[in-house]
Each structure stands twice: as C-alpha cells, then as structure tokens.
Amino acid sequence: MQRFREKESLKKVRMEEQELIRQVQEGDEMAFSKIVRIYKDKIVNFLWHLTGDYEKAVELGQETFMRVYFKAYRYKPIAPLSSWIYTIASNLAKTEMKKMRKYFVVSLEDIQNKYAEGIVFTENPANSELIKNVRRAISSLHPRYRIPIILKDIEGFSQEEIAQILQKPLGTIKARISRGRNYLRKELEEGSFKINLS
Amino acid sequence: MEELNLLKKLERVKAPPDFEQKVLEQLSFRKGKQVRVKHLRLSLAGAFGALAVIFIIINIFILPQRGPVEFSAIEKGISPDFPIGKRMMQREIIPIIESVDYAGEIQNLRREPPTIYILEQVSERTDIRIKY
Numbered sequence: 001m002q003r004f005r006e007k008e009s010l011k012k013v014r015m016e017e018q019e020l021i022r023q024v025q026e027g028d029e030m031a032f033s034k035i036v037r038i039y040k041d042k043i044v045n046f047l048w049h050l051t052g053d054y055e056k057a058v059e060l061g062q063e064t065f066m067r068v069y070f071k072a073y074r075y076k077p078i079a080p081l082s083s084w085i086y087t088i089a090s091n092l093a094k095t096e097m098k099k100m101r102k103y104f105v106v107s108l109e110d111i112q113n114k115y116a117e118g119i120v121f122t123e124n125p126a127n128s129e130l131i132k133n134v135r136r137a138i139s140s141l142h143p144r145y146r147i148p149i150i151l152k153d154i155e156g157f158s159q160e161e162i163a164q165i166l167q168k169p170l171g172t173i174k175a176r177i178s179r180g181r182n183y184l185r186k187e188l189e190e191g192s193f194k195i196n197l198s
Numbered sequence: 199m200e201e202l203n204l205l206k207k208l209e210r211v212k213a214p215p216d217f218e219q220k221v222l223e224q225l226s227f228r229k230g231k232q233v234r235v236k237h238l239r240l241s242l243a244g245a246f247g248a249l250a251v252i253f254i255i256i257n258i259f260i261l262p263q264r265g266p267v268e269f270s271a272i273e274k275g276i277s278p279d280f281p282i283g284k285r286m287m288q289r290e291i292i293p294i295i296e297s298v299d300y301a302g303e304i305q306n307l308r309r310e311p312p313t314i315y316i317l318e319q320v321s322e323r324t325d326i327r328i329k330y
Contacts, residue, residue, distance in 0.1 A: 029225070036221050040213040048211045058214060065221045066228060134204045153205040188204075 017081040024072045036065050039082070042155070043089050049150045050093045052139050060096060064089045079164050086157075086165045090147055097143055137187040145180030152177055 017038075023031035043064055047057035067088050075084055138146060151157045151165060159177065163170045264272070 029222070032225070033218065033222060036218050040217050040221075041210075044213040044217070045210045049208070054211060057211070058217065061213060061217065062221050062224060066224060069225060070228070130204065131208060134208060138205075149205070154208060 014080055018077050021072060021075055021077075021081050024069060025075070032065075032069050035068065035081070035085075039085055040065075042082075043085065046086065046150060046155055047089055047093055049138070049154055050090070050143070050147065051096065056096065060089065060092050063092055067092075080161070083161055083164045086151070086155075087167065090151075090165060094143060094147075133188065134184075137184050140187060141180055141183060145176050145183060148173055148176045149180040149184070 017035075020031045020035055024035065040061065044057050044061045047060045047064075048054055051057055051060070064085065068085055071088075075081070138149070141149065147166065148162050151162045152159065157165065159170060159173050162177075163173045166173065168176075
C-alpha cells in the first residue's frame with residue numbers, strides 16, 4: 001500500500017514538474033524560479049562530487065539552469081525533468097573537466113581544504129579518515145565510472161534513469177557501475193589508502 | 199558492499215544562499231544580451247538591404263544605360279568614353295558593325311563542301327585588333 005502511495009506521489013510530482021517546464025517553455029520566470037529552488041541543492045551537490053571544486057560546482061550549476069531556461073523548447077516530456085537537468089549538468093561537467101584536464105588529478109580533499117570556508121554543507125561534514133579516503137578513491141576514478149557511481153550511489157538514481165541521463169545503453173551503464181565499484185573496492189581494500197573496511 | 203554504504207554517508211553540500219538570486223540576475227542579463235544581439239542582427243540586415251537597394255537604384259536610374267552597340271564600341275576601344283575612341287570619332291571614322299547569324303552559317307556549312315575560312319585583319323590601324 002505504501003509503495004502504491006509512493007508511486008502515486010512520484011507521479012504527481014512529475015506531473016507538476018511537466019507543468020512547470022511547460023510554463024518555462026512559454027517564458028514564465030516564476031516557474032523557472034520554482035525549478036531552480038527544487039533542483040539547486042541536488043545539482044550543486046552532484047557537480048561538487050563530480051568536479052571536487054565547490055566554486056566550480058556553483059558556477060556550473062548556474063550555467064545548468066541557464067541552459068534549462070534557454071533550451072527549454074528542446075525538452076520533450078518522454079523523460080522526467082530531473083533526468084534532463086542532470087544530463088545538462090553532467091555534460092557541462094564533462095566539458096569542464098576536459099578543459100581543465102582534471103582527469104585523474106582531482107583530489108577532493110585538497111580542494112576541499114582550499115575552499116572549505118565557502119562550502120555550505122547540509123549537515124556537519126564527516127571528517128573521519130575513512131570518509132576522506134572514500135572521497136579520494138572516488139576522485140581517482142575516471143569520469144566514465146565516476147559519473148554513474150555518483151548518480152547511482154550518492155544521488156540515488158536507478159540504472160535506467162542513469163542510462164537516460166548519460167544517453168548510453170543500459171548494459172553499458174551496468175558495466176560501468178560494476179567496474180567502478182570494483183575499482184573503488186580495490187582502492188579502499190588493497191590500494192594506496194590501506195583502509196580496513198571491517 | 200561496505201563501500202557503497204560509505205558512499206551514502208558522504209556529506210552533501212547545498213547551493214549558496216544567493217544561488218537563486220544570481221541565477222535570476224544572470225537570466226535577465228542574458229535576456230537583455232539576446233535582445234541586443236537580435237537588434238544588432240536586424241539592423242545589420244537592414245543596412246545590407248538598404249545598400250542593395252541603393253546599388254540597384256544607382257545602376258538603373260543614375261548610371262548611363264548602354265546598348266549592345268555601345269558595349270561593342272567599348273570592347274573595340276572606339277567608344278567616345280575612351281580617349282582613343284574620342285579621337286577616332288573626331289577623325290570621322292565610322293565603325294561598321296555587321297551582325298552575323300552563326301546558327302544559319304553553321305547550318306549552311308553542312309550542305310556545302312568542306313570550306314576553309316581564312317580570316318584576316320582588314321583594318322590598317324594597328325591599335326585596333328579584330329577579335330575572332
């Protein structure tokens with residue numbers, strides 16, 4: 001019964017979002033403002049995990065919403081609005097990472113220390129050594145694996161939704177998540193971090 | 199699967215408090231920019247259109263109109279527009295222009311036995327060349 005209720009509520013949310021984006025397509029700034037309010041934290045968090053740079057994440061987040069407004073006419077209601085917004089955000093992040101040649105060299109910890117003062121956390125940041133190492137392990141992943149893992153394990157998307165967001169076949173996404181997790185496990189268990197998970 | 203639980207435990211960040219305001223500011227700035235670009239494009243198109251109209255007007259109504267005889271005279275260098283042509287006009291040399299029906303000539307050629315036409319310069323003037 002609870003599952004049914006959840007499904008119904010999700011359906012309602014999606015209907016509301018479809019209505020909002022339809023209004024944005026007509027140039028309604030109020031509707032756009034509502035979309036920004038709904039997704040700003042999620043998008044900034046996603047981009048922060050992806051780039052490891054809070055300022056960059058905020059900047060890319062703003063650009064994401066600009067594109068949502070100006071490219072709203074391109075949105076087709078075959079996919080949830082969230083998937084479309086995440087697609088824009090991840091494409092922007094990928095381009096930015098390519099530009100900055102950050103592949104493999106991002107250290108979330110270093111950057112976090114650099115910008116720690118400006119970051120707005122939802123709750124007190126966990127500073128345990130283990131969490132720091134997990135962050136480091138994620139940042140060492142290639143974006144090909146990092147993006148699906150963040151979307152799946154941090155943002156909580158289903159594999160089908162991730163396939164939609166990244167515009168890749170479901171099989172590819174499953175393989176990337178699996179390989180990414182294996183790499184992460186290896187890094188945490190045997191790798192340079194030498195963390196005992198037990 | 200321990201590491202997956204750890205991933206869920208990772209801290210989450212929030213957008214800064216002025217995020218929404220900055221987005222809306224940027225939106226109005228870009229909208230203004232779009233309008234400016236649109237106006238610029240329209241004015242450029244208008245300017246090019248006006249230039250084209252001016253060019254056509256000058257060509258049709260202002261520049262002197264020349265017929266085929268005048269063009270032929272220009273090609274031969276005997277147009278009164280050129281100094282040589284002017285001089286020639288003063289010497290009362292009358293250019294003779296003969297129209298030739300090439301299509302008819304070639305049709306007649308078929309019926310005639312093979313003929314070799316030798317074209318030669320008949321003018322005594324060296325500065326006027328016959329073009330074949």
